[in-house]
Amino acid sequence: MTVSEIGEPGLLERVFPRLPESRATVVGPGDDAAVLAVGGGRVVATTDVLVEGRHFRQDWSSPRDVGRKAAAQNLADVAAMGGVGTALLIGLALPGDTELAWVEAFYDGVREECGPVGAGVVGGDLVRSEHGITIAVTALGSMDGREPVTRGGAKPGDVVAIAGRVGWSAAGLAVLSRGFRTPRALVDAHRFPSVPYAAGPVAAELGATAMTDVSDGLVADLRSIAVASGVSIEITSDVLEVTPQMRDAAAALGVDPVRWLLDGGEDHALIATFPGKIELPEPWLTLGRVVRGRGVYVNGQPSDDQGFDHFR
Amino acid sequence: MTVSEIGEPGLLERVFPRLPESRATVVGPGDDAAVLAVGGGRVVATTDVLVEGRHFRQDWSSPRDVGRKAAAQNLADVAAMGGVGTALLIGLALPGDTELAWVEAFYDGVREECGPVGAGVVGGDLVRSEHGITIAVTALGSMDGREPVTRGGAKPGDVVAIAGRVGWSAAGLAVLSRGFRTPRALVDAHRFPSVPYAAGPVAAELGATAMTDVSDGLVADLRSIAVASGVSIEITSDVLEVTPQMRDAAAALGVDPVRWLLDGGEDHALIATFPGKIELPEPWLTLGRVVRGRGVYVNGQPSDDQGFDHFR
Structure with a gap:
């Protein structure tokens, strides 16, 4: 083997x-x-x-x-x-x-x-x-006195939130793979990410119950929180932005840009869960909620994205 | 370039x-x-x-x-x-x-x-x-409260000492390179080192003024201490052991086993300098002394070993 x-x-x-x-x-x-x-x-x-x-x-x-x-x-x-x-x-x-x-x-x-x-x-x-x-x-x-935030602490009733952007690196990779060098913003985003570093310690101080970064894809990384925490996560995709450049590139390549948002990795946005009553400061943006059960649901539909396997 | x-x-x-x-x-x-x-x-x-x-x-x-x-x-x-x-x-x-x-x-x-x-x-x-x-x-x-021991603190008057063995890995490599699999002890020593881990913290507690491990070769690594400390180091090679297996292997390969002791890397012995009046516990063994000047002298002769260059 x-x-x-x-x-x-x-x-x-x-x-x-x-x-x-x-x-x-x-x-x-x-x-x-x-x-x-x-x-x-x-x-x-x-x-x-x-x-x-x-x-x-x-x-x-x-x-x-x-x-x-x-x-x-x-x-x-x-x-x-x-x-x-x-x-x-x-x-x-x-x-x-x-x-x-x-x-x-x-x-x-x-x-x-x-x-x-x-x-x-x-x-x-x-x-x-x-x-x-x-x-x-x-x-x-x-850690400067903060408690580490693992993937395993999300609880039903928590809010799911994101800091940073998703889909940009995947869109840039798709463009490069077809031999194009523009739109520049997407291609640059594939070359190196723009990470909202400060949002991590801020989340820990606010009492985030679980956190990870989006390295494999939003749904795949939400799933890693859901699995580690023994919960289900429900999100809606309409709070995520398909930028005009993303929309144009997707049209030119004949693909659905929402897949970049949901499955694209390497942007290293931060995703976290918070107790429901916390008011989230920018750049944290509410995506959905944690419920009992298992799996990740996007706009009410179960998602079967399996993430990226580094050996396959 | x-x-x-x-x-x-x-x-x-x-x-x-x-x-x-x-x-x-x-x-x-x-x-x-x-x-x-x-x-x-x-x-x-x-x-x-x-x-x-x-x-x-x-x-x-x-x-x-x-x-x-x-x-x-x-x-x-x-x-x-x-x-x-x-x-x-x-x-x-x-x-x-x-x-x-x-x-x-x-x-x-x-x-x-x-x-x-x-x-x-x-x-x-x-x-x-x-x-x-x-x-x-x-x-x-x-560090558990100990002061870190760099390569740069050796002072004239210090004693130079070694813990662990040298030449074994080089002898094993020489044997393997000629297509032999024995002597087993030398070949095994090339496969993985036997590191006197505890001697490092002990040296720090005793007040060692400089320390490194022998990864590139005894003379080359002594030289790294001499250069970093701005001193000269004098050692005698007769306190280093040419084992019977090393002597036999060297005879069979037609080489001088003392070169293995002086230039052979990867055994990860520890070498350190100590203020002259400290009584050194086992496994530390006195090799020589630190004097004013520059360079490494072995048995009174200047050594021009340049060590291993990872890119040449």
């Missing part, structure tokens, strides 16, 4: 029981990030690997774009726990013929993305590979 | 000024590990990337060996700061035809190596690659 035959969920099922437990664990593997108790404080830790050809293409993305994306998707995981990113460690495996200018621009992108968050790069490893660029980023963050 | 043309030191010189700084940094990039201030405590963080074909070969190492090695070299970096490893995050990029059994045995190896240290695996990422296995491990550790 190979990893592509068993697929990602099956693989995780076989791997998780083998993992040694850490005495410092507050939140263990399986959520957006782990949380560890360290010296009276709590540190958030998460890691992502980006493989050239699968997670980025050099003909579609500049090295600066790749650096921003690599930093952003890890810093988004920290925000999705209610943390603030403080430090990155970056492992790079590079073919020997990689241009020095590529590496420099990659780190420039990392620095740009870290700036508003206040995170730094504190370590890394540079090694040679034979085939393509592989990037491994670990982000560390601090 | 490509990365293999500029080489590792040149690449680092170009990358370091581009790295954003973290407000939490106690020890920044360039040492064995970073140290961050988190909630009143200090967390050690380090990352290493292993590329199939460069850092391990499936025909020489079992997946369990690879798991042990990947965990060990990161936990050794934590020990070399005087820390104790608490948590690993592991990113794996795997070809789709990787056997599930390989992945399971890899994590079994990680678990075995973590056991005595008490570290756990708290997170990770599993993605598909097109070419070969790439492994990115980040280790986090705690």
